[in-house]
Amino acid sequence: MSKTSKTYRKGAIGALTDEYEKALDELKIVLLAIDDSQFIKINDSNVDEDFQSVRNIVLHMVRSGYAYANYIRKSFNEERVIPEIKFQTVKDAIYNLDKMFGYTIETFENKWLMTDDEMMATIIKTSWTTYDLEAIIEHAIVHILRHRLQIQKAIAKF
Template identity: 40%
Template sequence: MNRQGAVGALLDIYEQTISDLKNVIKDISDNDLTKILDKKTTNEDCRSIQTILTHVVSSGYSYAISIHNYKENNVERPEKILRLTIAEYLNDLTDVFAFTENVFKEIKDDELEQPVNSLKMQTSWGQCYDIEQITEHAIVHILRHKRQIERMKRDKL
């Protein structure tokens, strides 16, 4: 796809980040997907590769829905779904990006940055972000969990 401008750059980087995560997980067996690899964590989203990927997919929709609803829409966040196969998560990650890309059809480059806090989106965790910041957060969120999965694969599988 030939994307242009700041919106295009953000989408290209987001798509590449998702692609990189997909490359890390594609060789994980369905059996290893559901193994509890971190028995010490108190974070239920980080106990297995399955729970991490469920969290990543759910969060990806949440970021895009926050942007979509900022543009005066009213879409509910989908429920988390624990998948039993890597193939399903690969499809989910593709779908998250397609959904995000569709949301960004409404966004122009000059709408990405918003210097006035009162006009930014309030996240569920209390931060105020403009469209660019929440998209950058979404990208880094995937990178952090990709790193986590890479370490789990290296140390525990």
């Protein structure tokens, strides 16, 4: 989680990744409030597997975070990895969220000071739509926020 004395990253990309980190920190606080049995409990078997338990939602979030970073890396012709991700505990989930975020931060090395024009000119085609660089980072942030709220609603039913 973030340090008490925050060092902010440079540039617009830095501001966006600081917000991404903030969203992840808020998610971790929610996750730390539940035990591992609640984490893996199937809450709704009538929905897509990705959303049947808190664990599955977090797994979906981690995999998506890597996908966003890889789409960005592809736009810069950089090496991409697709790790195999599995976990059963809150502690391991948080570790994997941190690892995914670290991979995202590595994605932005040497790009922190891109201008707005450069960011808007960086077009990223995903399997579902087309983004500019700023928009895909914003999407990644909102993805965390949306699923954090979904998890909070599931926890409220425990």
